Amino acid sequence: MGKIVFKRLVEVQILHDYFLTMGDGISFFQRNKKEKEELLTQRINRGLYSAGSIFKISPITANKLRDNKILFAETSSGFILGVEVDEVIEAGELRFKPVHDISKKLDLSFSLTTKLPFFKSFTNLELEKSLPSINYFTNKKATLLNENTVPAYTSMPLTKTAPAHQAGETYEMGTILDFGGTIREANQRTDGNDPAHWEDIDDRRFVTRADKVLLPHNFKIKFKDYQLVTQLEVSLEDTGNNKIKKIVKNSAEPFKDISLNFSKIDENDKDSPNIPSGIYYLNLKINGATEIVYSILLDNDLYDYQNFGVVELGFEEVNSPYSLLDTQGFLKTKIEAGGQKVSHPIFEIRLKNRRSYWRYKKNTDFTPSEIAATSNHLEVAASNILVAKKPKALTETLLPFKNGTNLLLPTPKVAGIRVENEKIYSDIHINQSNGLLKI
Structure with a gap:
């Protein structure tokens, strides 16, 4: 009987600066690649860092893992996926081919649920939110981050780039935005771009409101007392800016909340077409003021309000640093002709301390x-x-x-x-x- 070999397909690390900033006060994410690896290993070996103590990590698509013979395992820094492979020598390199074929249409999803009390107290996340959205992290169309450390290197965060500042929107303290290429963090609640209200920071691709996009098809939008909302105009558009549905609400007294139903084009017509799951733009105009635009992902199957977020890893990415397999269907990890090992992809979810x-x-x-x-x-x-x-x-x-x-x-x-x-x-x-x- 030949030997059975399993190899890591991909790894997801969940990194929180609250636990990884040391006594010198330097953020974990300011350090270079070698320093980060050494510090993370040191903290884990001493029992001082465990992603599993921060989050419960659960496969949503456990049946897909089982059917495709893909193994899931938690690690001290997050989780890994592994597969059984055949070893192949190609051009002097030791390559690894999955024994079981994996479809490029396969998506694997995992939920993250916070386990620590007062999680938001030490994590730079919104305390008040209008939309009941949760975070969505994926390798699909993800972009690399060029780290400006010494020496410089390239990392693979699953988090999106910070959203752009929008006139007419109110931001709470800690919000991270992109002001024309300059990343800034709010020092207080603010409704504008007054420089005194913002501080320039390095782009470390932390979790921001750009990641908080996952919603069910039917949800409720809440308003703050000071907004005094008596008129709301909502438009749902697809990524081609085609209008899918429009909802208008008016009231003599300020709304506290409003239910929005995007299950069908017309929920009063049973024969009306369903609105499919996917990425959309949600355009809000409050009291006739400037329109505010949110990028959202409608998906009833992935959404659970109890979760901090969802990680979805897809095999459709081809010829990209974020691909799970190479163009020939081999794992990314390999041993080159000179004996140098190329690692499996390591994706990161980065949390900033408050x-x-x-x-x-x-x-x-x-x-x-x-x-x-x-x-x-x-x-x-x-x-x-x-x-x-x-x-x-x-x-x-x-x-x-x-x-x-x-x-x-x-x-x-x-x-x-x-x-x-x-x-x-x-x-x-x-x-x-x-x-x-x-x-």
């Missing part, structure tokens, strides 16, 4: 010496309240404010974020057991 304004509160007034010592970082909001001048990242490895090597300010508890007016705060209460100044 930033907040650290706010120090005291039952009594802060002393002049406390105010003076912290003036580089904090400003006086009240006699007993000092607030960070700029938002600061939340990390599992505690990173206090520092003045050189002397001054350390207490760090907040993860669950302690508060949304007040335009900003997100983390409160730190100062008392006899945790003085403001730790020298």
Whole structure:
């Protein structure tokens, strides 16, 4: 009997900066490829990082995995897919061909469900949302990211590029947008492009609202109290900008929410054509103001409101870095004639840690010496309240404010974020057991 060989077809890594930023304060995603690999391996080996402790990862299409003899296994950083292969020597290279044929039409889907309490407290995600959409990550038409590290390298995130700023839309603090090629993060809730409300950041292809596109055909859109929505005009268009359906709603009193049904062209006509699953543009015009456009994916089979998101891997990508097989049907992994190993594709889902304004509160007034010592970082909001001048990242490895090597300010508890007016705060209460100044 010949030997049975299994090889990795593809790997998906889920990487969260909250857990991977170290004591030097450098984001995991600022590091070069070698540094990332070493740091991730170190954290995993020490039991300090596990994607499985953050997410429950479950195959949605388990039957397709079984029928196509594809193995699924969770790893400390995410999950892998493997297949049985035949070993083939071709042009001096050791190549691997799946024993069982895989159709190019095959899609494999996996759900991600958060397991940690207060996940949104330390993850840079929207706290309020109008649409009940969840994240959708796929290798289909995905684009590489040229990392501006030293040395530079190319990574394969499944996350999309940040969406463009749209006039007339309100963005909450932490929103990441593309302003004509410059990536910026909002320092507060804002409805415009005032430079004071935004901070330039490097493009690290984090999860953004561009990934939050997956919806059922019938869903409810919610409105914030301050929007005072009395008129809504909604148009569903396909990717060719052909109008599929239009919904208009009016009310004398502001709407709190409105149900939108995109199951059929006309839900009142049983013979009306169904609207197929797929990618569409959702155009919203509120109170006759500027139209706001969302890219959405309607799919009842993939959508589950309880999930953080869905990963869908398709074999239709051909002759692309994101292809799961090469043009001849071989695995991407191989051993070249010189003995150099070429790895299987490694896709990434990148989560950014949340930033907040650290706010120090005291039952009594802060002393002049406390105010003076912290003036580089904090400003006086009240006699007993000092607030960070700029938002600061939340990390599992505690990173206090520092003045050189002397001054350390207490760090907040993860669950302690508060949304007040335009900003997100983390409160730190100062008392006899945790003085403001730790020298």
